[in-house]
Amino acid sequence: MRLLGLISVVAAVLLAGCVSTSGSVRQPSAPETVASEKALILPPPGGPAIVSVVETRRGNGVEQMLWLSTSSSVPGQNFLKVQFYGASGSNPGAGGDSYKMINERGVSREAWVAAPGVAMARNYTFLQNNYGPFAYAAGRSRAGDTCLYGWQQIRSNQAAHSQARNFGMIQVRLRLCDGRASERQLLSVMYAYTLIGTLNGEIWNPYGEVKGADEVLGRAGSPVYPDDGGPRQGAIEIGYEPAPTAVRRRQRQVKAPVTATTPTPVGVRVPLPDEAFETPGASTQPMPAPDPVQQAAKAGGITVPSPDCIGDVAMTAACRR
Template sequence: MRLLGLISVVAAVLLAGCASTSGSVRQPSAPETVPSEKALILPPPGGPAIVSVVETTRGNGVEQMLSLYTSSSVPGQNFLKVQFYGASGSNPGAGGAPYKMISESGISREAFAAAPGVAMARNNTFLQNSYGPFAYASGRSRAGDTCLYGWQQIRSSQAAHTQARNFGMIQVRLRLCDARASERQLLSVMYGYTVTGTLNGQIWNPYGEVKGADEVLGRAGSPVYPDDGGLRASAMEIGYEPAAALRRRPRQVKAPVTAPMPAPIGVRVPLPDPAFETPGANTQPLPAPGPVQQAAKAGGITVPSPDCIGHAAMTAACRR
């Protein structure tokens, strides 16, 4: 009996050891580089270009840091950062990110840390893109580079939380410094970026209820006019520098060539020479020559009047 008991104990120990050593290898949660095609947020068409995408998976969401093309003397890298907050369950073993709202002091520290040495001033104008309100701070470095730090929190309203849904949240950060772009060009990135990722389940929907169409559409007496030229997501040359665009020269317009005036056709009548005028001569106008006989004698040659040419020359008036 004692031998059987000992054998059973040894067998149990061996089985327990096999069970503990037969588990699969698991890599701890750490940031990893993913292809640009898997980016959960994209810059607007035309730039800035994506250099790399680093993804960090947590128990309550995902964070991605997109490094963007940078052409500036300000230290640091341009980036577009997105954070998804919600119990997606993609990596339950990893720790969760703190669920923090945007604070005034915290965002000021972020802006100054993103652009070292640049005096960043917050813009107090209310702005809104396709995802809701956002804000930004901007400044100019000593070398003349323009810097912008924008932030946005995408979250449904409190009224949409009453039905145990729409509790997710997305936070976006943008840092752009460029030597040639203006503040308005950098700001167009905040209007033109696209969030391609989402959270699983209606309970974590960060956008809330879908808004219906405008009531004025199709209604008589409510004209709809085209865009009046407001801020648009225009294309930028950050990350795309064609040589032809940088060496573009203004078009030179040639002066029109003036053609010379044509010479007059016909017999030139010389003006009277003032040297042949007789002082004190009678200056009264001469009577007009009659139609009967108009002749001018010069050098002994008689020039007949036009009325005495042809058959008219046989008349008695022309024979005088």
């Protein structure tokens, strides 16, 4: 009986080895192209266009590289990179990415690799967008192209971590090189990009506590005035192309048509030949009798001479009066 049982076990093992079983297929964690609509971060409206989106899922987060349109002679392509560090929305079968903090040496190396041959200078001015503080480095190539490399780490403060929440982190990198845009225009992308993706769960919230409303709202003695519509002080225009300057058109002055008018006499009036006048301090001499034709042409009209004073008769004394 024991021999029979041993034979049965051996036969079962041999049969099991001959039977083919279908195993599950697992796709390795590798970068893959996704549609632009699935981007977790978006450049500003009017900013550089998205060429493609490459996504990599890991055990502790997701990384997306947005390749942007490039118009520059500097080697490389513009990109907007975002990394979400958490424990949700990732690939459980893949390994996790290292939880690195930003340091100056590492960022300087990243900027040099992103824009080779361009002397990038670090800007030490404190800057802040809607998601918190950020920094950047910029420089010009030998061909005159402007390059910018910006970085930002979005994470709540240490006080929020003590409450067993807000442990998530988001890191953003931006590389822009352009032959026409200025440094200030490229910097506008760091101010106006939008994060679409989120980390599920309150424990992985990277933003910390939600900021409340302004304290002046609803308080007596704190008037709130409407915006005048003008740009705020220090605001940066969004987009590569500079905003067109308002050209003030001069009003065309229409000259009045020049009409021929009789000039008004200026000064002493000169009398007509048939008018008698006296000059003060001068002797008065009798004026000769005017010709009949001149006597006829007066200001009151034209006097037609008598028929008796036509021809040779006009020389008589009667016609001269």
